[in-house]
Amino acid sequence: MTGHPDEVLKPYASQPQSSRGRRFAESDPSERTQFQRDRDRIVHSNAFRRLMYKTQVFVNHEGDHYRTRLTHSLEVAQIGRTVALALGLNETLTEAICLAHDLGHTPFGHAGQDALNACMHAHGGFEHNLQSLRIVDELEEKYAQFDGLNLTFETREGILKHCSKRNARLLGALGQRFLDRTRPGPEAQLADLVDAIAYNHHDVDDGLRAGLLDIDALRAQPLFDVPYREVTARYPGLSRRRLVYEVKRRMINHIVSDLIDESRRRIAALEPKHADDMRAHSVPVIAFSVEIEEAHLALKRFLMEHLYRHPEVVVMQQQAAEVVDTLFHHFASDILRVPEAFRERRGVDADTEEYGQMRLVADYLSGMTDRFAMSRFEQIQS
Numbered sequence: 001m002t003g004h005p006d007e008v009l010k011p012y013a014s015q016p017q018s019s020r021g022r023r024f025a026e027s028d029p030s031e032r033t034q035f036q037r038d039r040d041r042i043v044h045s046n047a048f049r050r051l052m053y054k055t056q057v058f059v060n061h062e063g064d065h066y067r068t069r070l071t072h073s074l075e076v077a078q079i080g081r082t083v084a085l086a087l088g089l090n091e092t093l094t095e096a097i098c099l100a101h102d103l104g105h106t107p108f109g110h111a112g113q114d115a116l117n118a119c120m121h122a123h124g125g126f127e128h129n130l131q132s133l134r135i136v137d138e139l140e141e142k143y144a145q146f147d148g149l150n151l152t153f154e155t156r157e158g159i160l161k162h163c164s165k166r167n168a169r170l171l172g173a174l175g176q177r178f179l180d181r182t183r184p185g186p187e188a189q190l191a192d193l194v195d196a197i198a199y200n201h202h203d204v205d206d207g208l209r210a211g212l213l214d215i216d217a218l219r220a221q222p223l224f225d226v227p228y229r230e231v232t233a234r235y236p237g238l239s240r241r242r243l244v245y246e247v248k249r250r251m252i253n254h255i256v257s258d259l260i261d262e263s264r265r266r267i268a269a270l271e272p273k274h275a276d277d278m279r280a281h282s283v284p285v286i287a288f289s290v291e292i293e294e295a296h297l298a299l300k301r302f303l304m305e306h307l308y309r310h311p312e313v314v315v316m317q318q319q320a321a322e323v324v325d326t327l328f329h330h331f332a333s334d335i336l337r338v339p340e341a342f343r344e345r346r347g348v349d350a351d352t353e354e355y356g357q358m359r360l361v362a363d364y365l366s367g368m369t370d371r372f373a374m375s376r377f378e379q380i381q382s
Helices: 034-043 046-053 069-087 091-100 109-119 128-139 153-159 172-180 186-209 222-234 240-270 275-280 290-308 311-332 340-345 354-366 370-381
Strands: none
Touching (some): 034 153, 046 370, 091 186, 128 153, 153 172, 186 240, 186 290, 222 290, 240 290, 311 370
16 A cells, blocks of 8 residues: 555655565555554554653653653654655654654653663663664564564664664664664654754753753854844743743744755755665765754753753752662562563563573663652662
8 A cells, every 4th residue: 555645755765565574474554554554553552652751851740841752752753744744755654763763761861771771781781772672673562473563674774773783783684784884764864853853942942941041041052042033023022931932933943944955955966766875875865954953963062061961950860860770770689579470471580591681670670651660769768
């Protein structure tokens, strides 16, 4: 089946009827494309629902209006679909990748990931992109014929944004691009960039809402200052809440428009006839202009200094790291403390070799929501 929106795809888009396929053969969907099936399986997964209670920057109980991994994923998918449609790429594949890209994230955002990675240092480490792939390939339990969600190669390729050469060698065809230093398909390239767009801009919003970022300091950033001057000139006396929203939406519109324009320019210069032409090209074809790339990175550096390293955020991160570290060592010291049903589903017991036990603990911890992790931590401490 082709069907809307795939009937209007450009030749260089990923075509659902010529997908590289799934790990386990299945009959073709009758009323959906292959990538629509992927998207639907992701949305119905347990891991996707848990994103509602996983943190971006601010821990879950700090406020009801801050972004979670779920709202972030939805915002990424929204931007991704807009750009994909404008460029003639596969909108549904882009959406699937965007919705799945954070499935493997730990509780407590990057602080939780860093803590779990440190705990797993002697056992292969922990990386959320690889864990997202592990979830869709192995850990979801829904289907009689296979473990995981059995997604297409193209969706799995987009989920795996980063990978060490050591891990790439274990992944067969999916990991080969990290060894050959080639690129993923165009929709995967796009999903990576719109993730960064959403991340930067909603952290500006959340940081201002929390009172940790200062508007005057943000005005040193071109991406913020230009729309700020436009909004204040057009709507003098606007309330702070409306001002911030009007500035933010103009920021996103500006950078998304640049992404579309620059990508169109590069596509026209390359004249790709197939998605593989985009993979083989020496530089990304889906990209920002140099000017916007520099401004985008400058904003990212600003947020690192003024938000992610803000004393209040650092305290939250330290508390989160303590929770993850405590939970890891609690379960790692006695694997039988991991719930029996979880152990049995993965065939791990007290006689399993150490690597398998530690990976089970990492799977268990990374699947926790913020509030469940806090609950288990409090039980251990009591």
